Amino acid sequence: MFRKFALISTLATYILIFIGGLVRVAGAGLGCPDWPKCFGRWIPPLDVSQIPAGVNAAGFNFTLAWIEYLNRLAGVIVGLLILTTAILALKNFRDKKIIFYPAILAAFFVAIQGWYGSVVVSSQLNPIAVSVHMFLALIIVGLLIYVTQHAYYLESKQTQEKKADFDKTKNWIYVLLAVILIQIITGTQLRSQIEILSEKFPLLFEMEILSRVGVINYLHTIIGLAVTILTIFVVYNLFLKKENLNSFMRLNLILIINMIFVQLAVGVGMEVFGIPPVLQVFHMWIASLFFGVVLMLYIEIKTYRIEND
């Protein structure tokens, strides 16, 4: 029951991260200029005539308002899912600190994220605020993955522990996780620079903007290559000990190696085709998924479990 809920919360959070990116590329983030209401109403207006007196109706756009509002609704649903997970943890796992604390912490960060949504809107989508919003999402999803994985460990049969020497690789995965986070920061910074430039010069095409962004663009490319090399190195090292890997580790490795190349291709595609919205959303989403899968691998290796099948 608990682990199902934790798993659903994790998946739902990933869907929400996708929706968040979608809202961003649709340019609908300010579809509702106020928060939590939308043009002073709990249900966004269908027509400009429904906007209450005294509320500025100048920017009203039906489509953008509803896109933003559905994002908020999805946020509420995910928030409630995570809250339920935390309540279940409170009821059932008060003595299992490894589950209890991260579950409570996830709910705490969800509350902060909800409040921070208002900051993002009132800052008029300030690039730093949007990046913090994304980072909070990664923290939440990281905690949920941790909780879910440990919940599964609890409920699965106790397996015989066979020590395999993963210590070195484990440290490399830790480094990889750190570099991924740095890469996500440079990614959000690159995005910010593009936004600042396109606000300043609304007539520049995305391509021209990219060429003017400068050093952060190179940095993002270089660190991207570093992530790729590090990933290949880690996967290779684990592959050498493949008889000691359990099926979950193997699954993670397959996902990781596929994701890194898809992500590289999408990144290059953005440079070549001038940041099409679809690629932009997927680039952000794959980054967060990649972070999650590498984290899962790290947790799995840390718990040193070998299936005895």
Add this chain to the structure above:
Amino acid sequence: MIEKKFRNVIISIVVIVCLAMLTLVVVDMANRSRAQIPDLGLSPEMNLVERSGSAFGKSNMLGKISVVNFFFTSCKGPCPRMNGRVAEMYHKFSTSDKVQFVSISVDPARDSLTILKQYAENFGVNDNRWLFLRGEIDEVQRINELGFKLGGELPSLHSTKLILVDPAGKIRGYYDSNDDESLRLLTTHVKELLRDLHDS
């Protein structure tokens, strides 16, 4: 086992394709909604003179996107604020000669061409993307009231609205120069009209 793997791959691909299509649809809907700009009828004929001394008529608006406003140089409060916002947009759109800003003096008795020139320089305007016009007071009144449907006793009670006129000479919107929300919408609409202009 292999079948299960195969099934998972298929499911993943289906999910990704669905998400990609969802993105395309939502982005397209959002873009379309932004491109919907009302048509508020034809802008008036004009018989005015620019600060350079050349005549300015409606034909000078055709083929370009114009942001029109009314002001007078000796006005202290609202005009400098309003034209300050126009100046921001003037700089924003500096890479396009298809966007022009048209400021019409409502106090032609005092605002001579020399004074208008000086006024333009004070705003750092050194090209013809921002035009400063004057004309007979009756003509200005007609353009203001009958043409652009703005009221108010001239000169002191002129409107601080910015008026968007498209390349076909049609009025496409009125924007409150004191309201950020409204000005952001104006920027979006100018961009959309520019896109149409480039596409056609």
